[in-house]
Amino acid sequence: MFNLDDRFLLLAITGSNAYGLAIEGVSDVDYKGIFVASKSYYLGLKDIEQIEGKGKEGIFTNNRDNKGLTKCAFSSKHSSLLEGNDFVLYEFKKYLKLLRNANPNIQELLWLDDYIYVNPLADILIKNRDKFLTKKVKSSYIGYANAQLKKVETHRRWLLNPPKKEPKPEDFNFTELYKPLSLSEINAFMNFIWIVVRDCIEYLEPAEELRYIIQEKIDYKQIFLNHRFPQEAEKQIQEYTNASNDFMRLTFASREYLSAKKEWKSYQSWQKNRNAKRQTLEAKCGYDSKHASHALRLLYTGKEIINKKTLIVDRTKAGDAQYLLEVKLGNVSYEEVMKECNKVFNEIKSMKDKDIDLPSQVDDDFLSDLCIEIVEKIGFSG
Numbered sequence: 241m242f243n244l245d246d247r248f249l250l251l252a253i254t255g256s257n258a259y260g261l262a263i264e265g266v267s268d269v270d271y272k273g274i275f276v277a278s279k280s281y282y283l284g285l286k287d288i289e290q291i292e293g294k295g296k297e298g299i300f301t302n303n304r305d306n307k308g309l310t311k312c313a314f315s316s317k318h319s320s321l322l323e324g325n326d327f328v329l330y331e332f333k334k335y336l337k338l339l340r341n342a343n344p345n346i347q348e349l350l351w352l353d354d355y356i357y358v359n360p361l362a363d364i365l366i367k368n369r370d371k372f373l374t375k376k377v378k379s380s381y382i383g384y385a386n387a388q389l390k391k392v393e394t395h396r397r398w399l400l401n402p403p404k405k406e407p408k409p410e411d412f413n414f415t416e417l418y419k420p421l422s423l424s425e426i427n428a429f430m431n432f433i434w435i436v437v438r439d440c441i442e443y444l445e446p447a448e449e450l451r452y453i454i455q456e457k458i459d460y461k462q463i464f465l466n467h468r469f470p471q472e473a474e475k476q477i478q479e480y481t482n483a484s485n486d487f488m489r490l491t492f493a494s495r496e497y498l499s500a501k502k503e504w505k506s507y508q509s510w511q512k513n514r515n516a517k518r519q520t521l522e523a524k525c526g527y528d529s530k531h532a533s534h535a536l537r538l539l540y541t542g543k544e545i546i547n548k549k550t551l552i553v554d555r556t557k558a559g560d561a562q563y564l565l566e567v568k569l570g571n572v573s574y575e576e577v578m579k580e581c582n583k584v585f586n587e588i589k590s591m592k593d594k595d596i597d598l599p600s601q602v603d604d605d606f607l608s609d610l611c612i613e614i615v616e617k618i619g620f621s622g
Contacts, residue, residue, distance in 0.1 A: 271327035342376035381542025388535035525570030533568035
């Protein structure tokens with residue numbers, strides 16, 4: 241049993257209730273917190289990243305060693321508050337790593353107006369919260385908003401033109417003798433394409449900046465693995481890899497088939513798991529208004545941080561809560577919401593890094609010293 245008492249740094253209600261965007265009878269109560277792990281995790285071979293609960297599904301820990309969710313028994317005076325609700329408790333070092341990368345869901349924890357519990361040591365974090373606002377905010381908030389907008393687009397596609405049936409191999413001209421490639425076989429070829437592209441610029445001095453962007457700043461390898469190529473690119477890929485016509489047809493047909501299967505599985509999961517009230521709301525407005533509201537809130541907040549060097553969690557104080565709530569309730573048309581999202585997105589994107597009055601990144605020495613100070617003061621008992 242993992243006892244979290246005296247190891248909590250802070251615990252708070254987050255999500256729509258903190259944003260001032262909760263809808264009575266619809267919005268859940270979400271909790272987030274930070275804890276310092278015990279001695280066996282810092283000095284031994286055990287590893288822990290976070291503890292999370294998914295409502296009635298139970299309590300889990302996300303553990304890198306197991307690469308997934310495993311049951312975790314813990315005790316705390318706050319347990320009765322957490323059980324049965326959605327919550328995430330971050331291990332302190334994990335939290336700091338996410339904070340360094342300007343993760344919006346992580347940053348806001350230090351800018352809340354109210355907390356359920358705050359360890360005096362957490363005041364060190366809160367008092368230094370300005371130092372965690374960096375130029376990374378620009379790409380981070382845009383990235384998280386885009387992720388929400390992709391869900392909006394996907395769900396709208398399913399609302400307007402839902403998949404009719406589960407895809408079968410024969411729908412893509414596969415037979416018992418002509419079978420699709422497996423995902424691992426496709427990924428191996430995509431990985432090879434990535435290596436070819438990378439090596440094309442690896443030793444070209446004038447392309448050093450391009451090499452840095454491709455290898456360091458953008459995960460193009462994952463883009464190659466997870467996204468379709470435009471059809472006109474297939475011929476170039478064939479030339480680069482010296483693949484046969486048959487193999488190219490097989491590869492891209494297999495990708496289409498596996499993509500369709502993934503789409504069908506995601507659609508079925510979406511149909512099964514969305515609640516009735518949200519389903520009614522989506523049918524009314526024709527799009528996923530909750531994710532649209534999330535995206536717009538992220539864009540507004542990101543722009544605000546860049547311009548004012550402050551993070552306002554409660555959107556009633558920022559002055560845009562009413563509009564965001566109207567979006568969330570489906571009272572704003574899809575076209576207007578997308579127009580507003582694109583407007584704010586382009587405003588943020590057009591800001592040049594040199595004009596953003598924030599540090600490029602969090603000072604790693606400061607972050608490391610902060611971690612050592614707090615962990616040592618909490619102690620290694622337990």
